[in-house]
Amino acid sequence: EDKVVQSPLSLVVHEGDTVTLNCSYEVTNFRSLLWYKQEKKAPTFLFMLTSSGIEKKSGRLSSILDKKELFSILNITATQTGDSAIYLCAVDVYGNKLVFGAGTILRVKS
Template sequence: EDKVVQSPLSLVVHEGDTVTLNCSYEVTNFRSLLWYKQEKKAPTFLFMLTSSGIEKKSGRLSSILDKKELFSILNITATQTGDSAVYLCAALTFGQNFVFGPGTRLSVLP
């Protein structure tokens, strides 16, 4: 059965801290790994990773995929209170099926 595991499930940090969120997957016909940020409502897209070892960056956020070890990490540097959200990891298959992880709830305290 396809599955995506995220850790930690919950994390509390202070502003300025750097955090690393983990995502591991066991998915048949894996195509890509996606990260989403969900604040109060709909998840918003952060990154799509298809190739191993190539870091994607957007401001203070960065992510990388390891297709050999079947995991991805999402790094957030110099965290701000606006980074507080649930971060979802999802594996996309070639059959266009998504398998979502349970999410990591990040709380950034001032």
């Protein structure tokens, strides 16, 4: 059974802190790994990773994939209260089917 596991389940940090969110996976067929930010209802796309060792970066957010060890991390530097959200990791396993992890709830305190 395809499985995506995220850790930690939740964390609380102060503004300005750096956080690292983890995503590990065990799937039968890997096509890509995607990160999303969910603030209310609709997840918004952050990154898509397909190759090991290549960092994707957007502002204070960055992500990297390790296909050998089957995991990815999402880093957020200089956190702001607006970063408070659920961060979802998902793996595209077959025919555009995504398997999602349970998510990490991030709360940034001012």
